[in-house]
Amino acid sequence: MRKEIRFSGSGGQGVILASVILGTAAALYENKHAVQSQSYGPEARGGASKADVIISDEPVKYPKARNIDFMLCLTQKAADKYLPDLKEGGLVLIDSDYVDVPETDKYKVVKLPISSTTYDKQGKLIALNIVSLSAFVEVTKLVSEDSLEKAVLQAAPKGTEDFNMEAVKIGRELAKSLK
Amino acid sequence: MRKEIRFSGSGGQGVILASVILGTAAALYENKHAVQSQSYGPEARGGASKADVIISDEPVKYPKARNIDFMLCLTQKAADKYLPDLKEGGLVLIDSDYVDVPETDKYKVVKLPISSTTYDKQGKLIALNIVSLSAFVEVTKLVSEDSLEKAVLQAAPKGTEDFNMEAVKIGRELAKSLK
Numbered sequence: 433m434r435k436e437i438r439f440s441g442s443g444g445q446g447v448i449l450a451s452v453i454l455g456t457a458a459a460l461y462e463n464k465h466a467v468q469s470q471s472y473g474p475e476a477r478g479g480a481s482k483a484d485v486i487i488s489d490e491p492v493k494y495p496k497a498r499n500i501d502f503m504l505c506l507t508q509k510a511a512d513k514y515l516p517d518l519k520e521g522g523l524v525l526i527d528s529d530y531v532d533v534p535e536t537d538k539y540k541v542v543k544l545p546i547s548s549t550t551y552d553k554q555g556k557l558i559a560l561n562i563v564s565l566s567a568f569v570e571v572t573k574l575v576s577e578d579s580l581e582k583a584v585l586q587a588a589p590k591g592t593e594d595f596n597m598e599a600v601k602i603g604r605e606l607a608k609s610l611k
Numbered sequence: 612m613r614k615e616i617r618f619s620g621s622g623g624q625g626v627i628l629a630s631v632i633l634g635t636a637a638a639l640y641e642n643k644h645a646v647q648s649q650s651y652g653p654e655a656r657g658g659a660s661k662a663d664v665i666i667s668d669e670p671v672k673y674p675k676a677r678n679i680d681f682m683l684c685l686t687q688k689a690a691d692k693y694l695p696d697l698k699e700g701g702l703v704l705i706d707s708d709y710v711d712v713p714e715t716d717k718y719k720v721v722k723l724p725i726s727s728t729t730y731d732k733q734g735k736l737i738a739l740n741i742v743s744l745s746a747f748v749e750v751t752k753l754v755s756e757d758s759l760e761k762a763v764l765q766a767a768p769k770g771t772e773d774f775n776m777e778a779v780k781i782g783r784e785l786a787k788s789l790k
Contacts, residue, residue, distance in 0.1 A: 443765070448631060452649070459651030469648035469674060470631070472638030491652060495675050586622070 434488040435574065436497040439564075440514045441506030443481045446561030449587065450504075451483035453565060457575040457583035458487045467495040480510040487574060502572050504564055505531050506546070525568050542571055542610070549606050550599070559599035566603025577604065613667040614753065615676040618743075619693045620685030622660045625740030628766065629683075630662035632744060636754040636762035637666045646674040659689035666753060681751045683743055684710050685725070704747050721750055721789070728785050729778070738778035745782025756783065 437454065439447040448470055455468035470483045484497040498517075503524040505511035511524075511531045518524055520538050528543040535541070550563045562584060569580050581600060588596040616633065618626040627649055634647035649662045663676040676696075682703040684690035690703075690710050697703055699717050707722040714720070729742045741763060748759050760779060767775040 452627060455649070455651055459653065463653045465650070465652045467648060467650040469646060470634070471644070471646040471671060471674065472634055473644045473670060474638065474642045492650060495648060495650065 434486065434490075434492070435501045436499060437485040437487065437502045437504075437572075437574065438482055438497060438500045438514060438517065439485075439504045439506075439568075440480055440482040440510035441504075442509065445481070445506055447481055447504075447506070448483045450561040450565040451485045453562075453580075453583045453587050454569070454574065455485045455487070456586065457569075457579040458485075460586075461579035461582050462575055464489060465491050467492045469495060469497075480507065480513045482510065482514055502568070502574070504568050505533075506560070506564060507531065523572065525564075525571055527564070544606050544610070546603070546606065550602060553602050554595075554598065559596060562596050562599035563603040563606070566600040567607040568603075570604045570607035571610075613665065613669075613671070614680045615678060616664040616666065616681045616683075616751075616753065617661055617676060617679045617693060617696065618664075618683045618685075618747075619659055619661040619689035620683075621688070624660070624685055626660055626683075626685070627662045629740040629744040630664045632741075632759075632762045632766050633748070633753065634664045634666070635765065636748075636758040637664075639765075640758035640761050641754055643668060644670050646671045648674060648676075659686065659692045661689065661693055681747070681753070683747050684712075685739070685743060686710065702751065704743075704750055706743070723785050723789070725782075725785065729781060732781050733774075733777065738775060741775050741778035742782040742785070745779040746786040747782075749783045749786035750789075 439451045441447045451468050455466035458464040459466040465488045467486045486492050499519045500517050501522050503518050505526045508531050518539050522539040525542045527546040529545050529547040533541050550560050618630045620626045630647050634645035637643040638645040644667045646665045665671050678698045679696050680701050682697050684705045687710050697718050701718040704721045706725040708724050708726040712720050729739050
């Protein structure tokens with residue numbers, strides 16, 4: 433089992449932290465191996481931001497993501513840039529408040545109004561990355577709810593634990609509302 | 612030019628964020644290519660934490676660090692675990708408040724009292740990773756002072772800019788005091 437995951441959005445939306453949390457959830461709480469990475473070139477300036485995670489039962493020998501199984505896109509620019517890297521039969525979760533993706537047979541598109549829901553429930557978008565991550569985990573089942581919560585708590589600065597747990601619940605319920 | 616850098620310490624010391632900032636400083640403000648990554652296995656639980664950056668003039672083809680040029684060690688456990696990966700002729704910066712490393716001809720050891728200096732100047736250790744990063748950059752000259760400051764500002768949450776710029780200055784002056 434080797435799964436390649438890419439989180440994408442704009443700089444400042446916290447996609448790196450979200451992918452670090454996913455990697456630690458898999459490695460620390462589910463006995464998997466994980467590599468989390470971001471590569472930047474000069475073209476990264478002002479553009480779309482991405483962060484990759486590879487989760488595997490075995491130590492990860494080749495740490496570069498090339499054939500993405502699961503993707504998250506929080507901005508249209510990120511979707512336009514990275515969606516071609518999603519493999520056939522893959523799945524992409526998009527924030528339908530900001531992203532639209534044409535229907536296709538190549539991969540599955542899951543649309544959730546992540547930003548507006550986060551804003552409605554929390555009055556700000558600080559934890560958008562955690563809401564997105566939690567919805568993503570609910571859709572993909574890459575790690576358990578329990579492992580995700582432990583990893584979010586571990587990453588949360590002191591005093592923000594409740595706020596971040598609330599964000600986890602918002603994302604989970606949003607994804608469950610699909611079914 | 613390809614340089615491999617490893618930041619190591621304990622979980623919660625912010626070595627991942629420090630290495631993300633170094634990678635963005637090189638890629639966004641110095642026209643280099645950079646890959647930042649962390650790999651975790653089940654053995655990561657409770658142990659030493661590491662984060663790698665590769666900086667290159669060319670796109671980074673092989674993103675795994677194997678032959679570290681420059682290392683930062685904030686804890687003894689991290690030094691014991693990762694120092695064997697430092698290449699001959701490399702350089703390690705250690706927090707001499709917590710880490711000791713035997714003298715050797717194999718690589719250069721730079722010792723700075725990072726924790727105690729940070730605590731003396733700021734009354735807390737929240738920005739220890741930024742102080743360490745700044746001292747590291749002053750010692751290694753991997754990126755310019757200006758690029759570092761821009762990348763730190765970009766990563767700093769709103770309202771913490773001054774505090775983080777202060778941390779940059781503390782680290783830089785500490786490293787300069789060596790000379």
